[in-house]
Every structure is written in structure tokens, then in C-alpha cells.
Amino acid sequence: MRPLTEEESKAVFTKLASYIGKNLVHLIDRPDEPYCFRLQKDRVFYVSEASMRLGISVARPNLVSLGTCFGKFSKSGKFKLHITVLDYLAQYAKYKVWIKPNGEMPFLYGNHVLKAHLGRITEDTPEHQGVVVFSMSDIPLGFGVTARSTVDTRKLDPTAIIVFHQADVGEYLRDEETLF
Amino acid sequence: MDVSSILDAQKAREQNVQVDKETPFEIDCGHLMVTDLNPIDEESYTENLEEHLQNLARDGTQALIGALFGLPTTKSDYGPLAQLPSRAYQLPRAKPLPKPKPQTKWEKFAAAKGISHRKKDKRVWDEEKQEWVNRWGKDGKNKQVEEQWLTEVPRNADADYNPQLAARQERKERTAKNEKQRVANIARGESSSRKTELEKTLATTRVSTASMGKFDKKLEGEKKLRGIKRKFDPTEAPVGNEQKTALKLISSMDSDARKMRKTHRGDEPDNTLNARKAIRFASKGQGAAALAGARGGKGARGGRGGKGRR
Structure with a gap:
């Protein structure tokens, strides 16, 4: 140490x-x-x-x-x-993304966030910005990096990726051996 | 009335509390430490070691707790708290003593001549202003000559002689000289003896072959090359210093980012237009050169044709 x-x-x-x-x-x-x-x-x-x-x-x-x-x-x-930092990131996050209940499970299995699953996003989020992903009931689920800025997301089709997955709470189970 | 049984019971109870030893325990309440200086009783030691050790520990703890109950107490929410005296036992240092700083040239000279150190005040009294002014720094006394509104010019001065500039130059030279001396002092302090220099040169030559010294003939008694040891901050230092450096680092990173952004904006005053894309669109994929050529009719660059036509 x-x-x-x-x-x-x-x-x-x-x-x-x-x-x-x-x-x-x-x-x-x-x-x-x-x-x-x-x-x-x-x-x-x-x-x-x-x-x-x-x-x-x-x-x-x-x-x-x-x-x-x-x-x-x-x-x-x-x-x-690592996902263990989520508590602190969620507390102080500048830019947030909320995903709909039907998008929670795909994200928790390590997939990117699609536009179809996007519930809400912080206004004027720039491109390639680190964001914390929340469920609609404000429970932090993980974090990622935006693929497009908020303005650009409006034109996209529903299958387009909005947030690149970086870590999600599912890792507590999936990467149990290597995480800590 | 027979009270012997009561007395016996009382005695037995006291025996539990009082510890009698040939040499009394040395108790250091500040460290919560008891030292037993009595020689080890060989008989009980060999007979039953575990019990012997347990008895020793019990006696020591009993003596310590007895001593603690004799200390003055203060009331608290958790019950009475004993006020521990200052520590008596001198614990050894965890780290070696810091090495003394190497003496500067002046310090050596002063020590040889017996000159005692006189600390200069940061501020000096100004007779004209009738107040304390800085010796150096903001509105410093050392800048007085260059900052005064009227300066005498020597009789034999050149026509372009600037007294303010001359005074400033003189001051700058003094600082430069001081800096040079400081660096020289540091260089002198580092032990750069002939031997270490030789070793350094040897180490460089040993890795200065095509194979970085890997396939060289090894000489007898040649030692393995040692790399530079990495040095890290101590773990046990107070966290406050670390916080300060971290905050400084963050602010410097922040200012760096801001500078980058400023220059970026300077280059492209209006970044809503993607210039490259616009050119591609306007020239139908031909590029900026084609666009320039089209605008000038037969442009300057249009004269020369393709390959081999010279």
C-alpha cells in the first residue's frame, strides 16, 4: 500500500x-x-x-x-x-441518464444503452461525456460514456446506441472473483 | 464469635487483587505498559509453561489495572475516564534519524570564522515614508531606485543611459548570482566523488552495446547492474499534505484544460459550421483545390496537366 x-x-x-x-x-x-x-x-x-x-x-x-x-x-x-465507485459517482455526477424499466435488464447484463430504452437525459450533455445511468426510480445502475450529445440523440433511430456501457451493478455477480 | 472464616475469605479476595513480587513491577501508565524485572522461576516455567505465562500476564494486568484505578478521573458519558500521565518509557524511533543538511559554502566559511547567523527581517523601516516596507517583493525596498520618480544621472553617463533600467539590471544580476550559488551549493552537497562518477560512467558503458549489455562477456567479480530504485511518498505521513498536493494538481489540470479550450476557440471562431464537410458538399467531393480552380475559371493551377506532360 x-x-x-x-x-x-x-x-x-x-x-x-x-x-x-x-x-x-x-x-x-x-x-x-x-x-x-x-x-x-x-x-x-x-x-x-x-x-x-x-x-x-x-x-x-x-x-x-x-x-x-x-x-x-x-x-x-x-x-x-470499477463498479464499486458508483456510490461516489452517483452522488456527485454532473450528467445523468435515466433508463426505462424495460431497458434495465439489458443494461445490467452489460449491454449499451439504446435510444429505445432512454427515459431521460440531462440537458446539453456533450458527446463522449461520462454519465451515470439511473433507473427511473433514481437507483444508480452503472455508468458509461455518451455516444452522442443530447441534441443529436433526437434525430437517431430507436436502435442507436446512446450510452456506451462502462460498468454496471451486474458486475457484482458476473465479476465476483476478479472485482475485489 | 469466630471471625476467622470471614477474615480468611477477605484475605483470599485481597490475594486476587494484590500482587506481591520480589522486585515490584515497573508500571508506565502513559503507554499502559508493565515491565516485570523478576527473574523467571525455572521450576514453574518447565513444569507448565502455559499456566506460568498466564499467571505472569494476570499479575501484570492486575498491577496495571490497580495503578489505573489510582489515577485521577474525569466524568464522561461512558463512565469515569482515567487521565493517563505522560509517557515515561522511551520507545525507539521507527525511522533512522534524518541526515544533517549539507552546509553551504557560506555556512562553512561562517563556521570557520566564527560568524554567527543573523536573521534578516522581511520588513525594514523606511525613513522617508515613515513606515515599514518589504525588504523585497511587492513594493520592496530593493526596487526603490528603479521606482522613484526622479533619478540622478552620473556626470559621465552615456546619452542613452537609463538609470531605472540600469538599477533593474543590477538587481536582476544579483538574483541570478544568488540562484547560481544556490545551484552550486546543491551540487556540492550531493556526494559526487570521483568513485561515484566512475561507477556511473561504467554503468552507462555496460548498457551501451547493441544488445544493451545482454550478450557481453562477463568479467570475474562483476556485479549485476542495479537500476534506479523507485521512490514513493511515505504511507504513514499525515494525509493533509497529500490533500494539498492533490488539490494543487486538480487546479493545475483545470487551468491546463481551460488554456487548451481557449486556444481551440481562437483557431475556430465559429465551430457550428463543419468547414471540411461544407467544402466536400460544395465541390461535390472534389476538394478545396477543385473549388478554387472552378471559381477562377481556368485557375493558376489548371495550366499543368497530368502525368508526363512537361
């Missing part, structure tokens, strides 16, 4: 900022308790200072997880967000 280097934190912050924008500051500068990012075996954890200090005393091979796993670094140094 170690703090992130500058390059690593840049990668993590740019990825997070594509979903929550300037709200990223609220993750770092929290009023309740100091939180920090820690790297443990290519995984990035967001953890309170108190539990981080407890975790210091655990040897590196024995430490499985601590705090919230935000994602992992690939071998080529890219950062990929």
Missing part, C-alpha cells in the same frame, strides 16, 4: 473528473474525515485516514482490500474505474 505518484493521481483524477467534474474536490477535501487514495497491487482505494492507518500494519501480500476500491491500473498504465 502506498500513496499515488503524481502521474497516477493525474490518471485517476482525469478519469473521475470526466464523470463528476469539479465535484472531485469534494472527494479530496471532505468536511467529515480526511480521506486519501492508496494504491495496493495496482488497485486504487479511497480510504479514510483512520482505516488507512490500521491497514499500514497489514503486510502487503495479506492485504486484500481496504476502504472503497475505485478501480485499477492496467498494465499499460491506464486507469479503469
Whole structure:
């Protein structure tokens, strides 16, 4: 377990900022308790200072997880967000997409969001913008990247992809072995 | 009346609470630590180790708790809380002592001559203004000459002599000299002995072959090349510093993005029109050159034909 280097934190912050924008500051500068990012075996954890200090005393091979796993670094140094970060993304998300009940299951099985399943979308969402996907009853289901801007979606046919799938809560079951 | 049974019971109860040892325990309430200096009783140790250890632990804990109950207490929602005294036992350091900073050239000289350090105040008294002014920085005293409204010009000065510029140059030279000295001091502080330099050169030459040193003949007693060790921030440092650097990084990333956006907009003042697509549409897929040629009738570029006609 170690703090992130500058390059690593840049990668993590740019990825997070594509979903929550300037709200990223609220993750770092929290009023309740100091939180920090820690790297443990290519995984990035967001953890309170108190539990981080407890975790210091655990040897590196024995430490499985601590705090919230935000994602992992690939071998080529890219950062990929895991579904476990959804709680924080949903809380601070700038752009949101709501999908109809008939589109929930296809999305939860790892498919992209089609226009036919689109219930609502935040106004003036740009193209290739990170969005959090909600059900119509405001339950966060996952996140993805918009394929078109809000304006462009109006002209599309119902089978066109609106949001590229990145992660969904179905991964808790599908990727149970590798997720944590 | 026979009270011996009551006395016995009382005695047995006290035995549980009081611990008698040849050498009394050393109790450090600040650390909640008890040290037992008595030699180990070999008989009970060999006979039943588990019981022996348990008894030792019980006695120690009993002594500690007895000492804790003797401390002054404060009331709280959770019941009385004992106020622990300051720690007596000196725990060893987790990390080695920090190395002393290498002395600068001036510090060495001052130490040799016995010159004591005199700290300069950031602010100095200005007689004319009758107030405290910065020695340097904003409205600093060192900029007074170049900022005054009237400056004396020396008698033998050139015609294009600018006193303000000259004073500024002099000041800039002083800062440059200081910076040079600072860098030199750092270079001197790093142990760049002949040996380390040689080792560095040797390491470079060893990997400077076509195979990056992989198929070279190994000499006897040649050590394996060691790469540069990666260094990370300590995990146990306070999180506050980390937060500060993270926030700084975020703000710098933000300003970078804003700069990028500004230049982008400067290039294309109106990005509602897709220029490339418009040209393609207007020229029916021929491109901008064809469009220019069509507009000028037989354009300048129309003169030269296809292949081989020169």
C-alpha cells in the first residue's frame, strides 16, 4: 500500500473528473474525515485516514482490500474505474441518464444503452461525456460514456446506441472473483 | 464469635487483587505498559509453561489495572475516564534519524570564522515614508531606485543611459548570482566523488552495446547492474499534505484544460459550421483545390496537366 505518484493521481483524477467534474474536490477535501487514495497491487482505494492507518500494519501480500476500491491500473498504465465507485459517482455526477424499466435488464447484463430504452437525459450533455445511468426510480445502475450529445440523440433511430456501457451493478455477480 | 472464616475469605479476595513480587513491577501508565524485572522461576516455567505465562500476564494486568484505578478521573458519558500521565518509557524511533543538511559554502566559511547567523527581517523601516516596507517583493525596498520618480544621472553617463533600467539590471544580476550559488551549493552537497562518477560512467558503458549489455562477456567479480530504485511518498505521513498536493494538481489540470479550450476557440471562431464537410458538399467531393480552380475559371493551377506532360 502506498500513496499515488503524481502521474497516477493525474490518471485517476482525469478519469473521475470526466464523470463528476469539479465535484472531485469534494472527494479530496471532505468536511467529515480526511480521506486519501492508496494504491495496493495496482488497485486504487479511497480510504479514510483512520482505516488507512490500521491497514499500514497489514503486510502487503495479506492485504486484500481496504476502504472503497475505485478501480485499477492496467498494465499499460491506464486507469479503469470499477463498479464499486458508483456510490461516489452517483452522488456527485454532473450528467445523468435515466433508463426505462424495460431497458434495465439489458443494461445490467452489460449491454449499451439504446435510444429505445432512454427515459431521460440531462440537458446539453456533450458527446463522449461520462454519465451515470439511473433507473427511473433514481437507483444508480452503472455508468458509461455518451455516444452522442443530447441534441443529436433526437434525430437517431430507436436502435442507436446512446450510452456506451462502462460498468454496471451486474458486475457484482458476473465479476465476483476478479472485482475485489 | 469466630471471625476467622470471614477474615480468611477477605484475605483470599485481597490475594486476587494484590500482587506481591520480589522486585515490584515497573508500571508506565502513559503507554499502559508493565515491565516485570523478576527473574523467571525455572521450576514453574518447565513444569507448565502455559499456566506460568498466564499467571505472569494476570499479575501484570492486575498491577496495571490497580495503578489505573489510582489515577485521577474525569466524568464522561461512558463512565469515569482515567487521565493517563505522560509517557515515561522511551520507545525507539521507527525511522533512522534524518541526515544533517549539507552546509553551504557560506555556512562553512561562517563556521570557520566564527560568524554567527543573523536573521534578516522581511520588513525594514523606511525613513522617508515613515513606515515599514518589504525588504523585497511587492513594493520592496530593493526596487526603490528603479521606482522613484526622479533619478540622478552620473556626470559621465552615456546619452542613452537609463538609470531605472540600469538599477533593474543590477538587481536582476544579483538574483541570478544568488540562484547560481544556490545551484552550486546543491551540487556540492550531493556526494559526487570521483568513485561515484566512475561507477556511473561504467554503468552507462555496460548498457551501451547493441544488445544493451545482454550478450557481453562477463568479467570475474562483476556485479549485476542495479537500476534506479523507485521512490514513493511515505504511507504513514499525515494525509493533509497529500490533500494539498492533490488539490494543487486538480487546479493545475483545470487551468491546463481551460488554456487548451481557449486556444481551440481562437483557431475556430465559429465551430457550428463543419468547414471540411461544407467544402466536400460544395465541390461535390472534389476538394478545396477543385473549388478554387472552378471559381477562377481556368485557375493558376489548371495550366499543368497530368502525368508526363512537361
